[in-house]
Amino acid sequence: xxxxxxxxALAPELVVAGTIIAALLLDLFLTRSKKYWVAVLSVVGVAGxxxxxxxxxxxxxxxxxxxxxxxxxxxxxxxxxxxLVSGYLVLLMSVSYIEADRYYQGEYxxxxxxxxxxxxxxxxxRDLIVLFIGLELTTGPLFLLAGWxxxxxxxxxxxxxxxxxxxxxxxxxxxGMSLLFGLxxxxxxxxxxxxIPDLVSEPALALSVLFLIVGFxxxxxxxxxxxxxxxxxxxxxxxxxxxxxxxxKAAGFVAMLIVMYTALPGISEVWAxxxxxxxxxxxxxxxxxxxxxxxxxxxxxxSSIAQAGFMLVPFAAAAVAGSDLAQAFSATVVYLVIYxxxxxxxxxxxxxxxxxxxxxxxxxxAGLGQKDPVLGLLTALFFLSxxxxxxxxxxxxxxxxxASVIEAGGISTLVLAAIAAVxxxxxxxxxxxxxxxxxxxxxxxxxxxxxxxxxAGSIKLTLAISMGLTIAIGIYPTFATxxxxxxxxxxxxxx
Amino acid sequence: xxxxxxxLTVGAFIALGAxxxxxxxVLARALAPSNPSAEKLSTYECGVDPVGSGWSQxxxxxxxxxxxxxxxxIEAVFIFPWAIQLESLGMFGLIEMLVFIGILVLGxxxxxxxxxxxxx
Numbered sequence: 001x002x003x004x005x006x007x008x009a010l011a012p013e014l015v016v017a018g019t020i021i022a023a024l025l026l027d028l029f030l031t032r033s034k035k036y037w038v039a040v041l042s043v044v045g046v047a048g049x050x051x052x053x054x055x056x057x058x059x060x061x062x063x064x065x066x067x068x069x070x071x072x073x074x075x076x077x078x079x080x081x082x083x084l085v086s087g088y089l090v091l092l093m094s095v096s097y098i099e100a101d102r103y104y105q106g107e108y109x110x111x112x113x114x115x116x117x118x119x120x121x122x123x124x125x126r127d128l129i130v131l132f133i134g135l136e137l138t139t140g141p142l143f144l145l146a147g148w149x150x151x152x153x154x155x156x157x158x159x160x161x162x163x164x165x166x167x168x169x170x171x172x173x174x175x176g177m178s179l180l181f182g183l184x185x186x187x188x189x190x191x192x193x194x195x196i197p198d199l200v201s202e203p204a205l206a207l208s209v210l211f212l213i214v215g216f217x218x219x220x221x222x223x224x225x226x227x228x229x230x231x232x233x234x235x236x237x238x239x240x241x242x243x244x245x246x247x248x249k250a251a252g253f254v255a256m257l258i259v260m261y262t263a264l265p266g267i268s269e270v271w272a273x274x275x276x277x278x279x280x281x282x283x284x285x286x287x288x289x290x291x292x293x294x295x296x297x298x299x300x301x302x303s304s305i306a307q308a309g310f311m312l313v314p315f316a317a318a319a320v321a322g323s324d325l326a327q328a329f330s331a332t333v334v335y336l337v338i339y340x341x342x343x344x345x346x347x348x349x350x351x352x353x354x355x356x357x358x359x360x361x362x363x364x365x366a367g368l369g370q371k372d373p374v375l376g377l378l379t380a381l382f383f384l385s386x387x388x389x390x391x392x393x394x395x396x397x398x399x400x401x402x403a404s405v406i407e408a409g410g411i412s413t414l415v416l417a418a419i420a421a422v423x424x425x426x427x428x429x430x431x432x433x434x435x436x437x438x439x440x441x442x443x444x445x446x447x448x449x450x451x452x453x454x455x456a457g458s459i460k461l462t463l464a465i466s467m468g469l470t471i472a473i474g475i476y477p478t479f480a481t482x483x484x485x486x487x488x489x490x491x492x493x494x495x
Numbered sequence: 496x497x498x499x500x501x502x503l504t505v506g507a508f509i510a511l512g513a514x515x516x517x518x519x520x521v522l523a524r525a526l527a528p529s530n531p532s533a534e535k536l537s538t539y540e541c542g543v544d545p546v547g548s549g550w551s552q553x554x555x556x557x558x559x560x561x562x563x564x565x566x567x568x569i570e571a572v573f574i575f576p577w578a579i580q581l582e583s584l585g586m587f588g589l590i591e592m593l594v595f596i597g598i599l600v601l602g603x604x605x606x607x608x609x610x611x612x613x614x615x
Contacts, residue, residue: 021601028608203504210505270501 009063009072011052012080013120019045020113027106035105039095042109046088046116053077053084068188069127078333078483079123079254086246086340087116089462093348094239096456098148108148111141112243119251126262128177128187131255135173138251139166139219142244146236158235165218165228173215179208180263189263196266206270212259213274219252222312223281226305230289233301238354241297242347245304246340253308257315257332261325272319279316280416282309283423290430295360296350299430303386304343306427310397311335313420314404317413330484331404337483338397338473345466346382352459353379357447362434367443371450378463380435385470387431388424393473396480398424559611563603570599 007014019042027038056063062073091112098108118137125131143166147159181187183205184195199205214225221229233241260271286306293299311332318328350360352375357364369376385392405417473480538545577584577592584591606612 021598024601024605028605203501203508206501206505207508267501273502 004065006063006065006072008052008056009065009070012049012084013117015049015052016045016113016117016120019048020110020117023106023113024110027110030106036095036099038106038109039091039098042113043088043091043095045113046084046091049084049120050081053080068190069130070124071126072124075333076124079250080120082250082337082340082483083116083119083123083247086250086344087112087119087243089344089348089466090239090243090247092458092462092465093242093344093351094237095458097237097239097351108145111145115139115141115145115243115247119247122251122255125255125258126189128181128189128192128259131259132174132177135219135251135255136170138248139170142240142248145240146232146244148237148240149235152235154235155237156235158232161228162232162236169215169218169225172211172218176208176211176215179204179211183208189259192263193266196264200267205267209264209267209270210274213256213271213278216252216256216259217278220249220256220308221252221305222278222308223285223305226282226286229305230293230298230301233304234295234297234360238297238347238351241301242344245300245347246343249304249308250336250340253311253336257329260315260319261329265325268319268322272316275312275316276320276412276416279309279312280419282306282312283420284309287423287426287430291426293430294362296353296362296365296434297360299362299434300343300346300350303427303430306423307339307343307386309423310401310420311339313401313416314408317405317408317416320416321408321410321413323408327407328404331400334400334480334484335397337480338393338470341466341469341473342382342385342392342394345378345463345470346386348459348462348466349375349379349382352455352463355453355455356450358450362437364444364447365434366437366441367447368437369439370443371447376438378467379438381467381470383431383434385474387428389428391471391474393470393477393480396473396477399477400484556611556614559606563606563611566599566602570596 022045023038023041026041027035030037056072057074057077060074062071064071091109094108094112098105115138118134118140120134122131122134122138125134143159143163146162147155149155177187180192183199183202184192186192186195196205218225218228229244233244236244260268260275264271283306286302286304286309290299290302290306293302314328314331314335315325318325353365353368354360356372356375357368359365368379381392385394388394388398401420402417405413405420538549573595574592577588581588
């Protein structure tokens with residue numbers, strides 16, 4: 001065991017960890033009216049974490065620590081950028097929301113930053129223990145954050161459901177990991193991958209792989225492990241729901257892909273069909289359930305379940321067809337990047353719209369476009385992007401997904417592509433329903449009579465950043481392709 | 496198709512698991528003598544007669560104290576192995592441990608500032 005520590009490689013984590021401690025201390029010594037300084041500090045800290053990442057990306061190369069358990073390669077760096085930028089946007093949209101709620105403000109940022117730190121650790125993990133710690137640090141604080149509005153029964157329900165199912169999934173995940181460790185005698189992904197060929201006939205191996213998939217699928221809320229998601233999103237504070245649907249989902253998702261890709265490529269015939277089924281079910285069930293939702297947060301919850309299905313498609317297809325997994329990996333990462341931006345934008349619209357209309361029901365949003373044209377335009381922009389209409393970023397995500405499936409070839413992958421195509425059409429219906437309500441329906445007297453309040457600057461900034469990037473990637477997709485290409489460099493870390 | 500074989504073993508595991516539960520339940524029913532008395536049916540509480548109902552209230556501060564105790568108890572788990580290997584870990588280990596304890600002390604400062612240790 002070596003104790004050589006590469007401080008530059010750890011710099012993003014150290015900056016965020018330092019921010020966490022500073023936020024906690026600052027909260028202790030500020031009076032109630034000055035608490036927003038904690039928010040300012042958190043936003044600055046998360047942005048500061050990006051600096052060393054950009055530096056390392058420019059420099060290139062792979063940094064490996066702790067006998068290959070912790071690897072900072074381009075793949076990890078790209079994911080860290082995704083986690084930090086989406087964490088940054090969630091922090092921005094939290095500021096006015098949490099201030100208005102008057103609950104513990106300092107602790108809110110402390111917990112959210114801890115979760116971001118967990119996802120940073122997870123991106124670099126190349127052994128089961130580090131991966132587990134990172135993943136649990138990501139989800140642990142969210143159990144508390146989901147129940148933040150503690151006077152609200154729905155928020156309590158959200159927290160409790162999330163907690164119980166989260167703990168259950170953790171137990172299943174750990175069981176799978178313990179079986180894998182017992183069989184291979186190692187926790188490192190490269191060592192596991194090396195030991196797999198001798199164990200293919202071992203019955204418990206298939207069991208452990210399935211346990212791992214179930215555990216990760218809970219975190220990524222893929223069907224049939226999605227039951228907690230809509231209730232939790234609806235009850236949790238909206239910024240937390242946004243975080244759950246982007247960061248926490250991506251963390252579970254990425255953890256699954258890292259393990260499958262680096263540790264278990266030798267038995268893809270076991271996990272490939274399972275992922276195929278997960279992808280097909282998530283798309284179909286998510287979309288069909290979204291059709292019937294009247295509440296906009298629940299609609300986004302089901303839409304995010306369906307989007308997780310789309311994200312799984314390239315990887316599942318390539319694994320089933322036995323073609324190049326690296327190609328599928330980059331398609332999935334491109335989808336993830338674009339999804340994160342447009343989904344956070346959609347949630348920011350929900351926060352702004354709920355302030356304007358005083359309601360989360362789509363029917364109450366009728367005529368919002370007349371009352372507030374800018375917000376109406378943004379609603380149309382993000383929902384059309386989620387539906388995949390050019391020239392907004394969403395089309396490119398879908399394009400990359402279908403391209404990689406067709407490249408993989410084979411009957412079963414084409415069936416999956418057909419399911420995805422049908423689902424894209426279904427999805428368009430319910431995204432368009434929101435836009436129709438906002439623009440074509442006649443506004444109620446009540447809505448027109450409501451006073452037009454000014455939005456907080458932070459929410460405007462969130463909307464501006466996600467809008468700018470959504471349009472920019474849609475018109476100039478090479479930008480997103482860079483993320484995908486760079487993420488092909490996933491180093492296994494050596495042993 | 497190899498993956499159907501793999502899933503066959505998974506199915507076998509599920510069937511075995513379900514079977515085991517069933518067998519144990521049936522065995523317990525068949526073998527155990529059933530001879531209930533008031534004494535046996537009362538709630539088990541470490542062998543002592545239960546006092547009051549199960550819904551008795553506990554002062555919430557006990558919980559916070561318990562939590563603080565656990566944190567510092569766990570700290571010892573990390574400090575003992577470090578203390579044994581102190582010489583081989585050297586200066587680096589000392590600094591690492593100081594950082595670790597420093598962060599824990601921050602937790603204590605936090606608890607004090609938030610009034611957790613005030614007992615009124």
